Amino acid sequence: MTLTGQGEVRALEVLYNRYARAAFAFAVRIVGDPLEAEEILQEAFLRVWQQANRFQHARGSFASWLLSITHNLAIDALRRRQRRPQRADMVDFFEVLRTEIDTAVDLEEAAMVAELRQQVQAAIAQLPQRQREVLELAYFQGLTQREIAELLDEPLGTVKTRMRLGLQKLQEALQAQRPETSG
Template identity: 35%
Template sequence: MREHDLDLYRRIEAQDENALELLYDRYEKLLFSFAFRMTNNKFLSEEVVQEVFTKLWTKKGMYDESKGKFSSWLLTITRNTSIDLLRKKKETPYELEERDALLDERPSTEEVVEWKESSERICTAVKELTSEQQEIIELFYFKGMSQSKIATTCNIPLGTVKGRVRLALKHLREKLSNVQERGVRE
């Protein structure tokens, strides 16, 4: 029987190396692909994964189950570590600036993680977005660009960028909830 992530995390807090190995085996490929999508660099992505598991091993009491799924939290750490390493090494083709302070307009990290965990359904849903919305989602989530930077890079108004992000997320949520409720694609 497969042990739950939370149980493995608690064992890691107690310095159980086997639990760390089990979580590594479970999440290494997902974290690597998520980091690679952000960094576009194999070696940097490997460094991100190593850093994430080092943080997991050395910092006790970081995960709070009341704030969301363990996998969402782990991918949030991966995302932040990717951005930190890109800034530190200055290997990104885009200038990584602070995200817009408009938190209420940003989707939560948990939403992004759930999309990643259901990659086949997500790929199908993303393909149904307009090409403009697909481009905005790619730049915002996987290239680490702020909405302001996207507006400048794409030469479109900031309001248009925000609207496309909101509309794309709305369409993705609808399509994914339909698939989840019915178990079939519409």
């Protein structure tokens, strides 16, 4: 990423070769259209190139950052369609990382990603089913809170409360698992 931030095209090529399959698969799972997913992939890597200097390794891995960009672009694409996405099996963000990323990833980073995946899965599993459901619908299906309320036939305030409580519980669980650092 440092080299990409310095304008090294070859560095971007290496990142693309290593992570494009994962980002493409993730986009296809969200938008359901390979052609649209290709456009999302191109836009995601354009943003990586343009915003490389904004990447902070301390906040997470490149793969997580790229998949976050891809997710945002895919959700934007769904919203532009002005149609509610079909309810499909929920996408497992970390399963995409595990199955699609090039095996040339450094072992330390792979171990950290595996540990993070386990921590997030454990934290999500601890959530009450209704809180987990609204978070999955919002994050993986791109539904707004109002759309979730209509889909689940629940009051909007109830959906908002479940989302807020679910996010708070996730944050607390993940912070409790994070080792204390000084400084």
